[in-house]
Amino acid sequence: MLKNEIKKSHFALIMSVLHLLFFHFSFYGFVFDNIESKSLNGVFLIISLVILMIAANFFAFYLFLSIHRYLGKFLLILSFLINSVATYFVNTYSVIIDESMISNILNTNFEESSAFFSFKLIVYFVFTGILPSIYIFKVKILPDTLKKFATISSLTLVFMLVLAFANATNWLWIDKNSKQLGGLAMPWSYAVNTSLFYVHEAQKNKKEILLPDATIKDQEKSVVVLVIGESARRENFSLYGYSKNTNPLLSKVENLYHFDANSCATYTTAGVKCILEHTPSDDLYEILPNYLYRNNVDVIWRTTNWGEPPVHIEKYQDKQALQNKCQGENCAYDEVLLTGLKEEILASKKNKVLVVLHTSTSHGPTYNKKYPPQFETFAPVCNSVELANCSKEELINAYDNTIVYTDYILYQVIENLKQLKDYKSTMLFVSDHGESLGEKNLYMHGVPMSFAPKEQYEIPFIVWLSDNSKQLKTNKELSQQNVFHSVLKFLNIESPIYNESMNIYK
Secondary structure (H helix, E strand, C coil): CCCCEEEHHHHHHHHHHHHHHHHCHHHHHHHHHHCCCCCHHHHHHHHHHHHHHHHHHHHHHHHHHHHCHHHHHHHHHHHHHHHHHHHHHHHHHCCCCCHHHHHHHHCCCHHHHHCCCCHHHHHHHHHHHHHHHHHHHHCEEECCCHHHHHHHHHHHHHHHHHHHHHCHHHHHHHHHCHHHHHHHCCCHHHHHHHHHHHHHHHHCCCCCECCCCCEECCCCCEEEEEEEECCCCHHHCHHHCCCCCCCCCHHHCCCEEEEEEECCCCCHHHHHHHHHCCCCCCCCECCHHHHHHHCCCEEEEEECCCCCCCCCCCEEECHHHHHCCCCCHHHHCHHHHHCCHHHHHHCCCCCEEEEEEECCCCCCCCHHHCCCHHHCCCCCCCCCCCHHHCCHHHHHHHHHHHHHHHHHHHHHHHHHHHCCCCCEEEEEEEECCCCEECHHHCEECCCCCCCCCHHHCEEEEEEEECCCCCCECCCCEEECCHHHHHHHHHCCEECCCCCHHHCCEC
């Protein structure tokens, strides 16, 4: 039974052991799955990692409690509360809390994050977050002398160093799996990676680097519609040979072409940035819509999503603004992006038009809520945010219905463009990344590219051309990087940064 009064060192040790028991099931599950657990070295490594985890957390907790007991209590309560939520996502969706996942979390809007709310999350939060926090708040911690603090801290550090060097033969394995191990260790995963995220954000250019000026070479009316897909993985498009007919409309469209492509990343912010930039870079160069807008192209950005780099144009329209102009029961879905689109293009006073439609159609976990009821082509579907609780058939059916709805939206875009007789027009559909649907016990996306499964980066790249416009080169495989230069080519815009090898049009 837990005492109402407790020595500081004993309290720090108990808190460390609770952290091990509550929050590291996935950590040690990963270790067991990736070593010879029955070998002598494997057993030694597992025991060492258990002891090191307890020792490292003990040292941190003891240090903060010694600086000031209220500071230590506050950080411990914060740690248990955050750990409870983080562990829910790690155990439920097999996510890794690395720097890219921190970026996802900090850039997620309320509508998207609320989709993860479930009874299981409440259970995690109450039993591994709130209840320990109540005890931490109420317990009286007895102080240690400065001499005792110095002795215990020094011995703990020396012990950790000795144990680390005793595992010298395992350093290579630990280094190889450092991202997974670091992303599953609580609270170090989010504490360290949040710090790294803000350090790297501070290093980025606060203002985007402007590209050299461009020149529009003719006055021919041309329009490009770039549709940025969300979590659309290639293998579930029947255009690419999928056994279920998820593209009933596009499969009948003339002048439609599809290409294999890989995304630059497995999360939205990096994937969208890659689609819109002229070259892969950690710097923030002027992105495609900003560049064309500055060079006298009419640019329209419509979005039901989030996570794009800063867009500096006049006609930026989010979901709420579009819904205000939309009528009908499907305005809550991605069809809202098409509201008055043809009329807005026709009303343009410029001859060159770029339209970007940033969709959210296939974003999990609530796939079944991403399409209108009439698009539930495949049934039964998964109705839970806890994807592992659904059968494989239910989960894939729900996801496939989002692809059927994507097919419909792209078809409607093409039908709109066909009516613009005075324009040469093209549509590009490129997804920001792919999606895991339970393969290797992984769900959704965000796994670091260094070990991401193909489902999270193999994406569709679909192109449609009007009869009176350009033709395509013989392309076998494309990338998100082809978009920037292909749009310049189609609109006949000359620029010093244009790369002909990255253009898909003749």
